Amino acid sequence: MHNITRRAIGQGALSLAMLGGPLLGSPALAQSDPLPLWNDGAARRAILAFVAAATTPGTPDFVPPDQRIAVFDNDGTLWPEQPMYGQLAFALDRVRALAPLNPAWKNRQPFKAVLDGDLKALAEAGERGLVELVMAAHAGMTASDFTGIVERWLASARHPHFGRPYTDLAYQPMLEVMAYLRANGFRTFIVSGGGVEFMRPWTERVYGVPPGQVIGSSIKTRFEMRDGRPELFRLPEIDFIDDGPGKPVGINAHIGQRPVAAFGNSDGDLQMLQWTTLAGRRSLGVLIHHTDAAREFAYDRDSEFGRLDKALDAAPGNGWSIVNMKDDWKQVFAFDR
Amino acid sequence: MHNITRRAIGQGALSLAMLGGPLLGSPALAQSDPLPLWNDGAARRAILAFVAAATTPGTPDFVPPDQRIAVFDNDGTLWPEQPMYGQLAFALDRVRALAPLNPAWKNRQPFKAVLDGDLKALAEAGERGLVELVMAAHAGMTASDFTGIVERWLASARHPHFGRPYTDLAYQPMLEVMAYLRANGFRTFIVSGGGVEFMRPWTERVYGVPPGQVIGSSIKTRFEMRDGRPELFRLPEIDFIDDGPGKPVGINAHIGQRPVAAFGNSDGDLQMLQWTTLAGRRSLGVLIHHTDAAREFAYDRDSEFGRLDKALDAAPGNGWSIVNMKDDWKQVFAFDR
Structure with missing residues (x-):
């Protein structure tokens, strides 16, 4: 030993x-x-x-x-x-950016909660609702494009409490x-x-x-x-x-x-x-x-x-x-x- | 170089x-x-x-x-x-063994084809039908029990053409x-x-x-x-x-x-x-x-x-x-x- x-x-x-x-x-x-x-x-x-x-x-x-x-x-x-999962912060940013292309989100939870900035309603959607939001907000591009989106977000996003990049x-x-x-x-x-x-x-x-x-x-x-070209498309x-x-x-x-x-x-x-x-x-x-x-x-x-x-x-x-x-x-x- | x-x-x-x-x-x-x-x-x-x-x-x-x-x-x-996928041979053996517990299989393809020994009908079930058969025939036990079933089959099964264990x-x-x-x-x-x-x-x-x-x-x-005890159950x-x-x-x-x-x-x-x-x-x-x-x-x-x-x-x-x-x-x- x-x-x-x-x-x-x-x-x-x-x-x-x-x-x-x-x-x-x-x-x-x-x-x-x-x-x-x-x-x-x-x-x-x-x-x-x-x-x-x-x-x-x-x-x-x-x-x-x-x-x-x-x-x-x-x-x-x-x-x-x-105060929330890092990926949820990523998803909120994505949902806000994509909202103009998805008008139905205004009246559908958990998307409505995101656009209203209603964190309480978001929490009420539950764990599965949150994951669904995260997933749905990430579809509609190729796998490699999604990687690029994540990398760009990480480079600019700051944690709301610590004020630093999430990866720090x-x-x-x-x-x-x-x-x-x-x-x-x-x-x-x-x-x-x-x-x-x-x-x-x-x-x-x-x-x-x-x-x-x-x-x-x-x-x-x-x-x-x-x-x-062979591509993998991310589905909602x-x-x-x-x-x-x-x-x-x-x-x-x-x-x-x-x-x-x-x-x-x-x-x-x-x-x-x-x-x-x-x-x-x-x-x-x-x-x-x-x-x-x-x-x-x-x-x-x-x-x-x-x-x-x-x-x-x-x-x-x-x-x-x-x-x-x-x-x-x-x-x-x-x-x- | x-x-x-x-x-x-x-x-x-x-x-x-x-x-x-x-x-x-x-x-x-x-x-x-x-x-x-x-x-x-x-x-x-x-x-x-x-x-x-x-x-x-x-x-x-x-x-x-x-x-x-x-x-x-x-x-x-x-x-x-x-003459067929090794796993299909395994599945046929399993389906035959489990048939008495699943009487509905007698009238439902691709199970009927297996029990009738009708390889032509089995082939007509197509690739997806074959995989479905293989999968369905393997459910109803824990993951570790299934491993044991596979190992016991490999120890006794012989390839119909070569007359040797599949793993040879x-x-x-x-x-x-x-x-x-x-x-x-x-x-x-x-x-x-x-x-x-x-x-x-x-x-x-x-x-x-x-x-x-x-x-x-x-x-x-x-x-x-x-x-x-924590177990993973295999579902059909x-x-x-x-x-x-x-x-x-x-x-x-x-x-x-x-x-x-x-x-x-x-x-x-x-x-x-x-x-x-x-x-x-x-x-x-x-x-x-x-x-x-x-x-x-x-x-x-x-x-x-x-x-x-x-x-x-x-x-x-x-x-x-x-x-x-x-x-x-x-x-x-x-x-x-």
Whole structure:
């Protein structure tokens, strides 16, 4: 175990250094501690203990490298979801821009709520209504054109609370965890209720997760040869909602293997954590609890976005770790110190 | 280019040796020739030239490693599809076994055709009807139970023509191509009209393709906690048909990147080859033409399974290579020499 630990830490330091940002300033710390932005608490210890066990050959908890799969929710787990999902902000901007071409939207929810600026009515449309809005607002172009639209939006949009580009808002301690897992042979997947094509243009740059390891909600697409060029057209029709009980379905459809580690922050992640951790072998389930009104936001059971209620109640009985953002994280954002 | 070529061949030899089988007998040949089971013809030269160009930095045709994606149809491209798809044989066995529990099947096509042993009526159900049969016959159990059913069938079933387990029927020259591509930094994906969960239990063992790199047709699944255990139940409802124009859709949904090499053998692969090769950059499109009635089968335009008609006509204009199985392959199966 001594050699294993040393190798793990050594590899961790290498990856952490490649992350850049605040980690570069403390190479000595990174070498001795793969999670320097985490305070020593139960959550940090649970992550370290699981990885040590999973990578120690000859023990019952050893996980062969090809089975080291870790899944991460995105909104609220890897970046903020308040005051609303980043993709929803994107969708609102798109709906406003496209409204003149779609006059019926004036009288149809959830579009009416967007055009009226009525966030309460929007929230009342519910999770599925929100995803439908997000999806419907993103149809009518080719897949590659949509990628360009997302990239242009990301370059200009600013988060209403932090006043920074959305892609600057990745939680630094979670980047550490992802790099640490990858350094120990894990493949890291994003499993989000958000649209898969909204995330793929930037997840590699921001999280180190390539397009093929992003699982999300989707609308249908249709292949067509147009002017001798093969194109995929995005249709205004829901294909799959990767949320709640959809997350294990999406994981199985995409990966075909059961993860051994899952990170989430809301009831939408409950089934993903159940699927990952209740399979009769050692695993890691982690819930991010937003307790930090000063540096980020504080919310759980009554939140309209990212409600954490049933999953919070289920955590103790299932051995899931709760990350108390305020106490467990030394730093939240790259700019936040 | 000299160093690159040498490195590619060196890595190829390593991977080919790991394949075992007939390749182990000729390590010297494998070192000097990454495709020893291929006769020197246009198809072999096209494959070698593409890989050399894709892996030579500083040239316009260089493909960065993270974009080296090669997709392979399965039935008729990696193993036989005559006298019927292997999965169809599996489905017929299942339908016969389950018929007493489903009395309505006696009067409903395509089930009636199966129970009557009426292959003509079965063929008349068409490609979509066949896939529907295959899917419907595979519902009503958990995902993990289905894996066990497939594994038990593979252990006992014998191909009606060759009298051997289906998994002994991989085309050896195609295993060479897959290993050669992987040795040169390509990721190899299967993109099949067959059911994804039918293939995943054995593609790694037979082709070296892990579960997460298998794309196929699917039925819907539902997550459920049952007796405190998380389960995915397979429902008798089509989710996705990964055939024809569905293949680019499946590739984009799963990988999120466009392949640079595609291998198929039928009109069901036409759109996959278009999607891969008509994107304005150098690419590789290959069609396996079944011309070998002695060692395998000879069929194309009039075949009920794996019809090669439109794609054959489209090949010359698109620069796709045609593999003449009889002339291009020194050996077809591991047992065939």
